Amino acid sequence: MTVNQNFRKLQSSYLFATIGKKVREYQAANPGADIIRLGIGDVTRPLPAASIAAMHAAVDDMSRAETFVGYPTDYGLHFLEDAIQADYALRGVRIELDEIFLSDGAKSDTGNIGDIFGADNIVAVCDPIYPVYVDTNVMGGRAGELLPDGRWNRFVYLTCGEETEFAPALPDSRADLVYLCSPNNPTGTAMNRTQLQTWVDWANEQGSILLYDGAYEAFITEDLPRSIYEIPGARTCAIEFRSFSKTAGFTGVRAAYTVVPQELRADGAQVNALWSRRQATKFNGVSYITQKGAEATFTPAGRAQVRETIAYYLHNAGTIRRGLEAAGFRVWGGVNSPYIWLKAPHGLSSWAFFELLLHEFQIVGTPGAGFGPAGEGYFRLTGFGTAERTAEAVDRIRRRYGEL
């Protein structure tokens, strides 16, 4: 009897689970502590009213034999894919229905996509980056061994630093699968058309595949691409992941989608066919009720409600950004993203700053080092809290910044 040896290489706990545990321990030791949680990117606003109404109606559908739905795919239903297709069309992007794969989350899909690629591929990840890309490739046997500097010896690292406003530069060595996330988790910065075109041209030239995580596209406020497919050439080199989680408050409902263009080929195979085979075997689709809720986010009322929610979170992000800047912090993100990335003061390490904020200010954030070695010395806060608590958190920090 053996286990997948790759799991032994991982840290025993996932980043956000470690943080959750630390916060629970602190709360247990300090029951009266008034903790403000700006750590994990979990939403706080309720679902759009249009989604709630659609989901209630869908529950009623399930109560009658004539409108009952079992496996959604077996019923030939693709109303949500239709709505997604129409949404892409609004940006001038043509996506076929059989290129859209519904799922329960961008986390699942960015994690599972490795199933269809060989273990000998070279993976490139930004540093810092969402830990799921790294951990799932460790599980899949593509990481090699962990080096003393906290990096894996088979990965290509795209270090994203202040000099480039945290945008990744092209690798100077082979990279078969490249994870890109824009707007970026954790740094909150978004890539522009020129930057994305550079990546697409490079990937087509190299025969590499871009795994483009667009989970935060709804937060883009400036004139920037919302989809990799707005970039000419992307259909032959990119897979795009999107989610209703941060867009429409579905973190507790679960709905997302991944687009795999028909033209995308790897190792002589059609990638769309591989992903279709993988999903048909391991996944039974998104519940009918959930799909109805997600579809409603594309109606005029749903769109307006989503815009309102996004504006609410962006307002919070602005509150944090401006407040911390005024207090003397160096801050990035928070404009096209719910995330604010800041430099820990006085050369503190990410985890030292985490402990200080928790113990002295009762504020929870995410240590930058949890997103990779290049995140050391940085820290992430989110705009996903309530407006009142966000303002209170900024106030706590500003009032006592001198004590830091």
Ligand code: MLT
């Ligand atoms: C985060 O805080 O980075 C996100 O909540 C992670 C996720 O969406 O899985």
